[in-house]
Amino acid sequence: MTATTAFEMPPSSIAALQALAIAARRGEAQAPKLTPGALKLLEQLLGDPESAASLSISALAERNGVNASSLTRLAHALALGGFKALQALFRADAASGAFYSTRAERLLDLSHSAASEARGPQQQQLWDEESSNLARTQEHLNEKQLARAVQALIEARRIHVVGQRACFAGAHYLAYYLGYLRGDVRLIDSLGGTNLELSRELGEGDLVVGIAYRPETRVSVDYCQQAQEQGARLLALTNHPASRLAEMAWLTLVAQAQGPFFFNPMGSLFVIIETLLACMAHDMGADAVASIRRREAMIARWQVE
Numbered sequence: 001m002t003a004t005t006a007f008e009m010p011p012s013s014i015a016a017l018q019a020l021a022i023a024a025r026r027g028e029a030q031a032p033k034l035t036p037g038a039l040k041l042l043e044q045l046l047g048d049p050e051s052a053a054s055l056s057i058s059a060l061a062e063r064n065g066v067n068a069s070s071l072t073r074l075a076h077a078l079a080l081g082g083f084k085a086l087q088a089l090f091r092a093d094a095a096s097g098a099f100y101s102t103r104a105e106r107l108l109d110l111s112h113s114a115a116s117e118a119r120g121p122q123q124q125q126l127w128d129e130e131s132s133n134l135a136r137t138q139e140h141l142n143e144k145q146l147a148r149a150v151q152a153l154i155e156a157r158r159i160h161v162v163g164q165r166a167c168f169a170g171a172h173y174l175a176y177y178l179g180y181l182r183g184d185v186r187l188i189d190s191l192g193g194t195n196l197e198l199s200r201e202l203g204e205g206d207l208v209v210g211i212a213y214r215p216e217t218r219v220s221v222d223y224c225q226q227a228q229e230q231g232a233r234l235l236a237l238t239n240h241p242a243s244r245l246a247e248m249a250w251l252t253l254v255a256q257a258q259g260p261f262f263f264n265p266m267g268s269l270f271v272i273i274e275t276l277l278a279c280m281a282h283d284m285g286a287d288a289v290a291s292i293r294r295r296e297a298m299i300a301r302w303q304v305e
Helices: 014-026 036-047 049-054 057-064 068-077 083-094 099-110 114-118 122-140 143-155 165-181 195-201 218-229 244-248 267-284 286-301
Strands: 159-162 185-188 207-212 233-238 251-254
Touching (some): 036 049, 068 083, 143 267, 159 165, 159 195, 165 185, 165 286, 207 218, 233 244
């Protein structure tokens, strides 16, 4: 005789919601009765919890290719009062501080479902989703916004680049190669705990490039806010159009970062950075070449390895 599992209905956490999704996919007797479309939608929400926590019902429906009413019906099928009650589970999870461990647990559990097995090996899923991230990033990259960002990077009196934790790699990459093309570029790090104080030199005519993926690091957000209050403009590079940096920014470029990876995929971010640098060099022309040669000459003189 097969043992049955008692499920929490309505679910009161993402962990409970995840257990329901897995049981429904396996066809367990005590699982909620979800239509194939509703189950697919639930698995999509669990695979992109940041969007589920932050987007409006209409925006979330559009992202998942369904009508807003489908989200309401899903909530009711899970014995929840409506979309707001469903979204509250994702918001509570995002605020718990267990962002990455929750995603890892969800990935490991869902990888055993029939749906995941049908999609092929996990490594192929990662490749496919990262390719999709790049394609979506290119599709939504507005040429006029890109041109404005490049012009700002060229014309700003000085540039500060801030990105902490996982985003520090992108911030360092951008700041380092900006230094080949122009002067007065500073990478803001946390060394010595004095990074926020460095914003005191910023004012009108200056630019801060803030790089932050959800969940955003407070240090980065605070630095960008302080710089703005002093008159500097903020160019945000983020993975979510509803992020705090995006809400603050003069201009935002979004790097898509969805997929079956329990940390934030960073490939699209680096492609955006490379695009900005390449466009800068193109627009600067001979000035870019001269600046790069001066940097190379200094490296050669001091035999920097």
